[in-house]
Amino acid sequence: MKTTETPAPLPAESGAPLTKEDVPAGPPPKAKKEGTVLNVFSHGVLVIWAFMVVMPLLWAVMTSFKDDRSIFSSPWSLPDTLHFDNWSRAWTEANMSDYFLNTVLVVGGSLVGTLVLGSMAAYVLARFEFPGNRFIYFLFIGGMSFPIMLALVPLFYVVNNMGLLNTIHGLILVYIAYSLPFTVFFLTAFFRTLPTSIAEAAFVDGASHSRTFFQIMLPMAKPGLVSVGIFNFLGQWNQYMLPTVLNTDPDKRVLTQGLVQLAVSQGYKGDWSGLFAGLVMAMLPVLAAYIVFQRQVVQGLTAGALK
Numbered sequence: 001m002k003t004t005e006t007p008a009p010l011p012a013e014s015g016a017p018l019t020k021e022d023v024p025a026g027p028p029p030k031a032k033k034e035g036t037v038l039n040v041f042s043h044g045v046l047v048i049w050a051f052m053v054v055m056p057l058l059w060a061v062m063t064s065f066k067d068d069r070s071i072f073s074s075p076w077s078l079p080d081t082l083h084f085d086n087w088s089r090a091w092t093e094a095n096m097s098d099y100f101l102n103t104v105l106v107v108g109g110s111l112v113g114t115l116v117l118g119s120m121a122a123y124v125l126a127r128f129e130f131p132g133n134r135f136i137y138f139l140f141i142g143g144m145s146f147p148i149m150l151a152l153v154p155l156f157y158v159v160n161n162m163g164l165l166n167t168i169h170g171l172i173l174v175y176i177a178y179s180l181p182f183t184v185f186f187l188t189a190f191f192r193t194l195p196t197s198i199a200e201a202a203f204v205d206g207a208s209h210s211r212t213f214f215q216i217m218l219p220m221a222k223p224g225l226v227s228v229g230i231f232n233f234l235g236q237w238n239q240y241m242l243p244t245v246l247n248t249d250p251d252k253r254v255l256t257q258g259l260v261q262l263a264v265s266q267g268y269k270g271d272w273s274g275l276f277a278g279l280v281m282a283m284l285p286v287l288a289a290y291i292v293f294q295r296q297v298v299q300g301l302t303a304g305a306l307k
Contacts, residue, residue: 060283064276071272083273090262090277098251099258100281105168106243106254107236110175114232115225117176118183123213125184126191127199137188143181152245159246166249174242179232186231190224191217226296230289237286255282 063071064086066079090096125137155174156165164170194217202212218225240256247253253261262278 057283057287060276061280064273064280066273066276068272071276086273086277087281089271090274090281094258094262094271094274094278096255096258096262096278096281099253099255102168102252103237103254103256106171106175107233109169109172110179110236111229111232113172113176114179114183115229118180118228119187119218119221119225120213121180122184122187123191123217126188127196137184140181140184144185148178148241152241156245166247166252168252171243171247171254174246175236175239178239178242179236183228183232186228187221187224190221194220223296226293230293230296233289234286 059076062078063075065082065084066086067083070077070079121140125133159165159170159174162170164173198216198220199212202216207216238256239254240260243254243257247257259275259278259282262275
């Protein structure tokens with residue numbers, strides 16, 4: 001039996017619109033396939049990195065609710081019973097409450113002072129032209145590259161001669177000086193992206209420079225302030241070298257000093273569950289601050305890079 005061959009489709013007549021069936025299907029674009037492979041690879045790397053970061057945190061939190069015997073016998077298993085007494089023992093007997101209060105006072109005072117002074121200096125450097133503007137700006141940038149370890153000995157004698165050694169307000173002043181270079185560098189670039197027309201309109205209406213800054217320009221710079229505030233908070237909360245040199249009074253120790261003292265005492269008491277509880281106490285404020293302000297941090301970084 002002879003089969004009838006299906007005739008080939010006729011091309012569209014001149015002037016007639018082409019339909020989807022008339023256009024021959026070409027091979028899939030190679031760029032799309034390469035982009036898919038790259039996305040899979042990048043997402044895989046991010047998943048591995050997230051696992052490496054999150055797992056130690058979860059393990060520390062889990063271990064803080066175990067007793068000392070379970071920490072060594074089954075370190076990777078969940079606790080059979082939640083031992084909340086570890087946290088109460090670290091808070092009271094290990095004096096973590098005093099260390100926590102001292103840290104809140106030091107970091108809170110230094111953070112406010114750093115943001116106020118840094119934003120004022122950055123606004124002047126970004127908005128006003130005067131002799132020495134660039135020189136002062138590069139001095140702040142040079143302060144970022146200066147190792148703090150080289151200044152510990154002269155800094156100790158300066159603070160001691162001023163009568164600020166082993167004091168909360170002395171440590172606050174040192175923290176402010178330590179954080180100002182990065183704050184001025186970050187906020188100077190951010191203030192340059194803000195529109196000048198609003199400030200000029202305020203000047204026309206009779207506003208002074210200080211009123212224009214505090215009531216108009218500073219609220220507009222809120223994303224940048226939040227971003228640089230988070231970075232300064234992380235650095236100041238985890239600071240260990242400066243308080244170790246400038247704060248030798250046991251009653252005025254901060255959290256990092258208290259954790260080291262608690263770790264040293266393990267050679268005599270073996271209270272490892274209390275040590276992990278104190279470690280989680282010191283870690284939670286930093287983690288909570290980043291979780292709450294993570295969107296503002298990203299907005300501040302991107303807003304400072306775009307005009």
